[in-house]
Amino acid sequence: MRNLILSLIGVVLIVGAVFIGNKIANSKKKRRPVPEKVVKTVFTDTVKNGEVQIVIPANGNLVAKRRVELFSEVQGVFKPNRKLFKAGQKYSKGETLIRIDASEFYATVQASKSNLYNTIAAIMPDLRLDFPEIFPKWQNYLKGFNLDKTTPKLPEMTSDKENYFITGRGIISSYYNVKNQEQRLLKYTIKAPFSGILTQALVTEGSLIRNGQKLGEFIDTSVYEMEVALGKKYASFLKVGETVLLNDIEGAKTYDGTVSRVNGSIDATTQTITAFIEVKNNQLKEGMYLEANLNAKKEQNAIQINRSLITDSREVFIVRDSVLDLIDVEPVFFSDTKVVLKGIPDGTVILEKPIPGAYAGMLVKPYGKKNKAAKTKTPQ
Structure with missing residues (x-):
């Protein structure tokens, strides 16, 4: 009987020890707080389609439009x-x-002019006897002949007989030889x-x-041109006469230019088309590096947003009932920082700034609006 009582007491002690040990162990566990579901605040914009001016950036160096080597x-x-x-x-x-010193060649020209004068003077007696009707005009030609001035033009031939007579005396060839020398003499002065x-x-x-x-x-320092190379996809956008805004590297000064010429062919190597921008300003110098913004064309029923807002699959995030969603869009033009889009209905709320890790179905709160969604706890 005594052994039975001791056994029962031992069992009770063991069960009590286990119970107390579990209770002590459970009391030392710290319960982790349940994180609240965070709703991100986003900047939004409401779509209003309209006319968007497509601007093509380009750069180049100024070159004088008129230059002479x-x-x-x-x-x-x-x-x-x-x-x-x-x-x-x-x-x-x-x-x-x-x-350039032309004294020697000038003497040669004067000698040739003197020979022409002497040749014409030598035929004057024959003209008086055989061609009295043309003698006066040749006499007047000799009177107007001045060695110190440019050789005057020969009298006009009125008949074949006169032409044969004058040509046979070598006057025509002598005249053109003198005119050739006079033209060469002018080249000594530039x-x-x-x-x-x-x-x-x-x-x-x-x-x-x-x-x-x-x-x-x-x-000529009054007019300069800037040659720019643009991708072939812009060929249909460029128009002669379009106004172009130019600015220097620092962006401190701006100048107004005009598209003066567009090359009709595309470079086969670089697949670019060349356009020339004309600009006039007394502050410009040849060789200056300028950046240009070409107004290519106006796209109707479109919007322009940051390029970072469009995904690789050509979709953009919209906000619908405080939840993000994706819609397909039609890109019309890409620049370094902007993209022109079509296909977004008016009144659609889109993101104004990108959200890291955004996904369709993400709960968001537009900036400036109170969050009506209740915060929920997630069980562990």
Whole structure:
């Protein structure tokens, strides 16, 4: 009997110890707080389709629209001029740029003119006897012949007999030989074809200039052009006469330009099309680097949003009853930062800024609106 009582007491002690141990162990467990479901606040915008101006960015360097590379067609010594032939020197239209010593060739021209005069004078007695009707006009020609001036044009031939007689005396060939020499004599003086500035000077006064030698470069500083290369997909957008806004690298100054020419062919290597933008401003210099924004065309019933808002599958997030959803869109034009879209109905609420990790069905709260969704707890 005593052993039975001891056994029962032992069982009770063991059960009590286990019970107390479990209770102590459970009392040391810390219950983790249940996280609340977070509703992200988003910036939204309401779609209103309208007219969107497509702007194509481009850049390039300015080049003078009118430029002349100066070459010599004759040989001689470069004679000093009123202005020094130096880079940066300004010249007005018609002003002498270069004078080459032509004293030797000038004497040759004068000798040829004298020979022509003597040849005509020698036939005057024959003209008086055989062709009295044409003698007066040739006599007047000799009276107007001045060795110090340009050789006047020969009298007009009125008959075949006159033509044969004059040609047979070698007068026609002598006349054109003199005119050829007079034209060559003019090449000893190079004049400015327009008002501008000398950008390159390769010779100095006193230098011996040879035939075919490059002397320098001369540009018109009133009008510049910028050549830009654009992707072939923009070829149908470009129009001559469109206004272009230009700005320097710093963005401090802006200039107004115009699309003056568009190349009719596409570069087979780069698959780009070349357009030329004309700009006038007295602050511009050749070689300046400018950025251009070309107004290509106007797209109707479209909107423009940040490029980061469109997905790779050409979808955008919209907000419908505080829940994100995806809809298909029709991209019309992509730039570096923007995209022009069509196919979104008016009144649709879209995201104004992208949300990291966004997905269809995500619960959101538009900025400025109170969240009506109850916070729920998720069981562990």
